[in-house]
Amino acid sequence: MTGADRRSLAGRAVADAHRREWARVLAATVRVARDLDLAEECVQDAYVAALDAWTRDGVPSRPGAWLTTAARHNALDALRRARTLRSKLPLLVEPEGEPEPFVDRLRLVFLCCHPALAEQAQVALTLRLVCGVATPDVASAFLVPETTMAARITRAKKKITQARIPFRLPGPDEWPARLDAALTTVHLLFTTGHTAPSGPTLTRDDIAERALDLARMLHELLPDEPEVRGLLALLLANYARRATRTAPDGRLLPLEEQDRSAWERDAIAQADDLVVGALRTGRAGRFSLQAAIATLHATAPSYGDTDWDQILVLYDALLKAWPSPVVALNRTVAVAMVAGPSAALAEVEALEQDGRLAAYRYLPAIKADLLRRTGRRREAAAAYERAVTLAGNEAERAFLAARLAEVTENRGGT
Numbered sequence: 005m006t007g008a009d010r011r012s013l014a015g016r017a018v019a020d021a022h023r024r025e026w027a028r029v030l031a032a033t034v035r036v037a038r039d040l041d042l043a044e045e046c047v048q049d050a051y052v053a054a055l056d057a058w059t060r061d062g063v064p065s066r067p068g069a070w071l072t073t074a075a076r077h078n079a080l081d082a083l084r085r086a087r088t089l090r091s092k093l094p095l096l097v098e099p100e101g102e103p104e105p106f107v108d109r110l111r112l113v114f115l116c117c118h119p120a121l122a123e124q125a126q127v128a129l130t131l132r133l134v135c136g137v138a139t140p141d142v143a144s145a146f147l148v149p150e151t152t153m154a155a156r157i158t159r160a161k162k163k164i165t166q167a168r169i170p171f172r173l174p175g176p177d178e179w180p181a182r183l184d185a186a187l188t189t190v191h192l193l194f195t196t197g198h199t200a201p202s203g204p205t206l207t208r209d210d211i212a213e214r215a216l217d218l219a220r221m222l223h224e225l226l227p228d229e230p231e232v233r234g235l236l237a238l239l240l241a242n243y244a245r246r247a248t249r250t251a252p253d254g255r256l257l258p259l260e261e262q263d264r265s266a267w268e269r270d271a272i273a274q275a276d277d278l279v280v281g282a283l284r285t286g287r288a289g290r291f292s293l294q295a296a297i298a299t300l301h302a303t304a305p306s307y308g309d310t311d312w313d314q315i316l317v318l319y320d321a322l323l324k325a326w327p328s329p330v331v332a333l334n335r336t337v338a339v340a341m342v343a344g345p346s347a348a349l350a351e352v353e354a355l356e357q358d359g360r361l362a363a364y365r366y367l368p369a370i371k372a373d374l375l376r377r378t379g380r381r382r383e384a385a386a387a388y389e390r391a392v393t394l395a396g397n398e399a400e401r402a403f404l405a406a407r408l409a410e411v412t413e414n415r416g417g418t
């Protein structure tokens with residue numbers, strides 16, 4: 005094997021280890037460094053060193069262990085040189101000795117998703133520290149300048165230090181809120197990739213894949229938690245359809261037009277198994293119920309064969325578990341299929357009067373579709389115009405503009 009071949013092989017191994025092992029290595033290094041910035045720097049140096057070492061000596065049988073050892077040695081060396089082990093405000097570490105590696109990774113997730121941090125800061129910090137996404141790429145995901153995102157991440161780290169947020173697992177009284185915050189963060193991250201908030205394309209697969217990796221990691225660490233199962237099932241059921249959500253020309257395809265034969269059946273089957281397991285515990289919450297709805301859509305042989313009655317039952321349960329106006333709006337889609345578009349339209353108009361979804365881009369889009377289906381094309385056109393102005397990305401905007409053109413050209417209704 006030539007030197008170039010060895011370096012290429014080492015480069016691929018480093019890239020793979022970065023994707024698979026970053027969170028594990030960083031979490032283990034934080035325990036030594038007791039400082040997020042120092043730990044992050046030491047891990048980055050370990051990955052840089054790995055490229056040369058693995059080119060020279062070959063890829064080790066356990067790349068993650070090699071990187072963890074190198075990063076921790078870097079941290080110890082830095083602490084000895086700077087004599088700052090006790091001068092830094094610490095991330096309080098549990099004193100019971102060396103934990104299992106999965107415990108450290110779980111601690112890191114809970115640290116990044118602490119409720120004391122703003123929601124966007126949780127997502128950004130999770131991308132940066134748990135996923136190892138470079139700051140410029142995090143900035144790109146949020147459509148902000150790199151300097152803005154760097155400052156945001158720095159503020160979040162400072163808040164962790166200044167508030168002395170401990171690097172530990174939550175106690176029994178903290179567990180529900182902390183786990184829910186972590187799951188919410190991963191779900192928001194996936195949503196950002198599944199339907200991009202803006203930009204030229206409908207999806208950002210790289211971000212959705214990062215979120216799916218996190219959901220898998222959480223399931224690996226907490227396999228008996230029903231809401232962890234539910235979150236992973238929800239993401240799998242939606243991710244399985246990604247290749248069919250747009251046409252080759254980038255045009256958005258609604259669910260009824262998607263080619264179900266191209267959906268990833270193994271992922272859907274896994275999602276279905278996870279949902280069943282979550283529901284059997286009797287402790288299913290909002291993620292498990294959303295996953296149950298998503299898997300019913302994914303397992304239906306056709307759009308017309310979808311069990312809309314059961315989906316409406318699940319939405320009723322979800323609305324009780326999570327009384328959100330967004331859930332109420334999504335529920336109207338099932339109401340339209342069970343009771344007709346006029347019944348659904350009445351519920352949408354009530355939500356419109358409520359005012360909490362005034363800036364939510366999907367309210368006018370759903371209203372417009374219901375108005376179109378009831379033959380009220382003039383009103384539908386006005387709703388589509390509103391939806392176009394609020395549309396997040398160009399694929400959604402083009403889809404809504406096409407529907408607007410359709411009802412405008414056929415204004416035979418009222």
